[in-house]
Amino acid sequence: MKQLFFLFLLTTNLTAGELFDMDALRDSSTLDGEVLQDWHLVAGHVPTRQKLITINVGEIWPGQTYRVPVRMIVPAEGKARGFHLTGGNSPPKLEQDAPIFELERDLIAGGIGLVKTVVQEPGAMGLRELGDRSEARFLQSLDPHDKVQYWAWPATMMRAITAAHAETEHFHSDGKVAMSGGSKNGATPSMAIIHDERMTAVMGSVSPIWDSPLRLCNREAWDELRAEVGDFRHPFLGGHYGPIFNRRALEAGRTWEDLQRFTADVSDSVFLSRNLEALRARRVAMLFHPGTHDFVAFDLAWGGAHHPDIPIYLAANTGHGVKGRHPQTERNNRNSSAFILRHFFPDEIDPLLSSPKLRYEKDGSRLTVRVQFPEGAGDESGRMFWIYDRPPDGSPGYIRDLIPEENSVEMKRDDTSQEWVATIELDLDRTRVDFFTNHRKTLRFRGKDYPTYLSSAYTRVSW
Secondary structure, three states, rough: HHHHHHHHHHHHHHOOOOOOHHHHHHOHHOOEEEEEEEEEEEOOOEEEEEEEEEEEEEEEOOOOOEEEEEEEEEEOOOOOEEEEEEEEEHHHOOOOOOOOOHHHHHHHHHHOEEEEEEEHHHHOOOOHHHHHHHHHHHHOOHHHHOOHHHHHHHHHHHHHHHHHHHHHOOEEEEEEEEEEEEEEEHHHHHHHHHHHHOOOEEEEEEOOOOOOOOHHHHHHHHHHHHHHOOOOOOOOOOOOOOOOHHHHHHOOOOOOHHHHHHHHHHHHHHHHHHHHHHHHOOOOEEEOOOOOOOOOOOOOHHHHHHHHOOOOOOOOOOOOOOOOOOOOOOOOOOOHHHHHHHHHHHOOOOOOOOOOOOEEEEEEEEEEEEEEEEOOOOOOEEEEEEEOOOOOOOOOHHHHHHOOOOOOEEEEEOOOOOOEEEEEEOOOOOOOOEEEEEEEEEEEEEEEEEEEEEOOOOEEEEE
């Protein structure tokens, strides 16, 4: 009876505009866990105890439950005082005892656990029919609860935390929870952390961050884009929080007004950029690698102009499926490991760089860029990248036209102003230039060096 009541709560007991019932998602009595492998010792360079279960996430729509596997890993002795949560796993992989690699060895050795679940397309989980029904229902209803991406994936991450905390002999319930991943596994934790205060850190790669006009189905923005680059079909460019559904929803009988109403209703629940004040009040740690040419993170110019203080690292000429990484792209980047280690062991490793201040001056054909970090931040280097007349955000050319190899310069340190400075001669036969700068800080943890990098805001200058 309680299980049925829980399913009813997840689909009906929400106020207008509310996507998740957090009380229900935190309720461990409704997990309906099935133990596939009970707690057992796993030998290795760092021995662990591991357990594999499947759990009930909830109902996507009435009568359709959603279940996922969860593997929990803790040190061989004692309780884990927090854990690293990931969704980029597959059910067959989770059936095997998890090997422990470099970062995970440090976490386990320091008393931090690991929780691994599955955030993947339903077809990859043997649930293709569910995925097809989900898409069909969503195009008709525009109800985010009907769509796996908006409800089931974030709820999976939250329920995995509930499952771990239910293991009271193996996890402390008040420990930190850090998440990292790319693509859907960067977007999903970035959305989930808005709602679940148990989550304390997120690092997302090639995933959405901010709510630009194209994402909000702004008709003027779409008309302007098509007027400049023509009509185009791409499964992601211009999408709200992933694959674009505009055309299919319109073909299913919905209107632009319907699409705009949907994005207006759901975007506070989706975009990290709309929740920065609350997240910073919770002292949530954040870092993002959007890629400079990614078809999901297709709005760098808008994001740089409106949210220059969201910490990002831009690896030149990178993104989903991009070939031709810039020769000056930083090859020794250890951001992900350093970010996770810093979050769990703040007394053993220095902080990463925080977003710098950028200013520029255009004097005729000369563009001078100045970047400044707070005093004592530990910034060690600077390099500037630029591209002329880049096609507009969200267009096919935006992901096709790469930064030329010659468009990179090492910045010089001005010891008087404590700024990194670069001056370039502009090609005034062009009409605009996009640029950003990258900066290194080398961290050290337990005898190992971790080169980390942070970027200034992506900036567009027209003339």
